Amino acid sequence: AKSRNKNRYQFYIATIDTEIRQRKKLEMDLHMALEQSELSLRFQPQVNLNSSRIIGVETLLRWNHPDKGNISPDTFIPIAENSLDIIPIGDWVLESACSYLSAWRQSGFDDLRMAVNLSAVQLQDKSIVERVEGLLSKYQIPADKLELEVTETSIMEDIEVSCAQLNRLKEVGVILALDDFGTGYSSLSYLKRFPFDKIKIDKSFVDGLPDSKENTVIVEAIIQLGKSFGLEVIAEGVETMAQEKHLRHAGCLEGQGYFYGKPVLDDEFLDVLKNWDRD
Ligand code: C2E
Ligand code: CA
Ligand code: CA
Ligand code: CA
Numbered sequence: 001a002k003s004r005n006k007n008r009y010q011f012y013i014a015t016i017d018t019e020i021r022q023r024k025k026l027e028m029d030l031h032m033a034l035e036q037s038e039l040s041l042r043f044q045p046q047v048n049l050n051s052s053r054i055i056g057v058e059t060l061l062r063w064n065h066p067d068k069g070n071i072s073p074d075t076f077i078p079i080a081e082n083s084l085d086i087i088p089i090g091d092w093v094l095e096s097a098c099s100y101l102s103a104w105r106q107s108g109f110d111d112l113r114m115a116v117n118l119s120a121v122q123l124q125d126k127s128i129v130e131r132v133e134g135l136l137s138k139y140q141i142p143a144d145k146l147e148l149e150v151t152e153t154s155i156m157e158d159i160e161v162s163c164a165q166l167n168r169l170k171e172v173g174v175i176l177a178l179d180d181f182g183t184g185y186s187s188l189s190y191l192k193r194f195p196f197d198k199i200k201i202d203k204s205f206v207d208g209l210p211d212s213k214e215n216t217v218i219v220e221a222i223i224q225l226g227k228s229f230g231l232e233v234i235a236e237g238v239e240t241m242a243q244e245k246h247l248r249h250a251g252c253l254e255g256q257g258y259f260y261g262k263p264v265l266d267d268e269f270l271d272v273l274k275n276w277d278r279d
Contacts, residue, residue, distance in 0.1 A: 027083050029065060030076055034085075034092055038064050041096055042263030045272060046115070046234060046256045049248045054276055056113035056147065058256065059097040060263045061089075081121045090122045095135055098146070100266050102139040109273050115147040115177065120154030124161050129168045136172070143173030147198070150176070152184030155194065163194060170195040177234075182222060191229055199226050203237025206257070210246040220250045227251065 033039050039061060046056035063071045080086040094116055101114040122128055136143055148169060155162035166176055177198040178190070182205055191199075201222050208215030219235070226233035235247050238257030247255060261272055 023079065026071075026076065027079050027085075030063070030080055031083065031085055033063055033065075034089055036066075038066065039089065039092065040064065041093065041100070041266065043100070043266060043269040044256060044263040045261045045269075045276075046113075046254055047260045049244060049253055049255050054112070054273060055254065056115055057269065058115040058149070058263075059093060059117070061093055061117075077119065081119050084121065086119050086121050087125060090119060091131065093117075094131070098135045098139040098141055101141060101145065104270060104273065105141070105145075107270065107273075112273070113145050113147055113175065114141075115149055115175075117179070118148045118150050118154075120150075120157045120162075123150055123154060123165050124158055126165075128165065129172060132169065132174060133172055136174075144175055147175035147177055149179040149200065151179045152181070152190060155190065156184065166194055166196075177232075182218065188225075191225070191231075196231060198232035198234065200256075201233065201235045201252070203257075206235050206237045206243055206247070209243045216246070219247070219252075223247075223251050 042060045042062055043057045044060060045054045046058060047053065048055050061073050061077075063073070063076050065071050077086065080089055097114050097116050101112065104112055118128075132146070132148075135141070136146060150162075150166070155166070170176060175197045176195060177200055178194070178196045179200050180202045181199040183202045199222065201219060205215050205218050205222070209219060210216060223233050232254065233252055234254035234256060235243075235252050236256050238244055238247065238255040238259045240259060243257075244255055244259060264272065
């Protein structure tokens with residue numbers, strides 16, 4: 001039995017060793033990904049549930065790895081945060097998003113709001129405020145047409161700094177959204193303390209609608225909460241008409257999800273914008 005445990009232990013060590021190596025390799029590949037043009041953006045519409053119009057768009061990052069193909073941002077964002085490559089990558093995402101928005105504005109879609117995900121590391125970075133201001137002026141974008149999405153988990157990393165940084169961004173006039181709402185801790189106290197304009201109901205709660213009694217209660221509570229705090233509320237991960245109907249009746253004004261459109265490339269998204277009201 002002893003030798004079997006020893007084997008198992010060695011196997012365990014070997015597995016961890018491979019995982020560390022693989023992660024290290026991925027980290028090195030990711031370091032080159034930006035200049036090798038392996039990163040790209042997708043755009044997903046955000047819709048007003050009453051008027052059915054597109055009010056905004058969320059930018060989602062993609063990595064096409066030369067050998068491994070598409071790697072999910074849920075896998076590579078944490079690696080980029082750890083190596084701090086998220087700073088140049090995040091800058092690139094912000095600037096590209098602003099540049100696309102500016103082009104779409106010139107095509108006449110000047111009410112459109114662009115939402116960009118901001119990582120904890122970016123939020124803690126003191127120079128982010130000046131960079132955002134610089135991009136708004138370079139691309140002639142009114143501040144309230146740029147929305148920054150942060151998660152509760154990411155503001156938890158350093159509550160004081162996050163709060164100060166978010167207040168500075170709020171002064172610039174950009175829209176601040178709390179992403180994945182309901183999945184972290186002490187949501188209520190954060191809502192009061194932080195200058196958010198908007199909350200995004202996490203997909204995990206929308207998934208169960210309309211059948212799950214629990215999710216129904218949670219979603220309705222979040223919508224009411226948002227209303228009493230004067231916050232915009234958007235539901236993410238809307239996939240069916242039944243979910244949309246339920247959300248609308250519960251008083252939710254905005255939705256995002258495959259039901260309205262999957263994340264697509266910029267030129268496809270421009271087509272979506274152009275054809276939206278026609279059908
Ligand atoms: P998130 O911000 O919560 O983004 C929503 C995720 O749900 C996206 O996954 C989106 O493609 C997916 N989604 C949207 N509608 C539906 C739907 O109806 N059904 C289903 N099943 N999925 C839907 P994605 O693109 O894989 O991104 C995963 C996460 O990676 C994002 O979650 C966000 O936390 C992070 N991420 C993506 N792009 C960036 C970025 O540029 N910067 C940072 N810091 N994080 C990013
Ligand atoms: Ca998001
Ligand atoms: Ca989310
Ligand atoms: Ca999420």
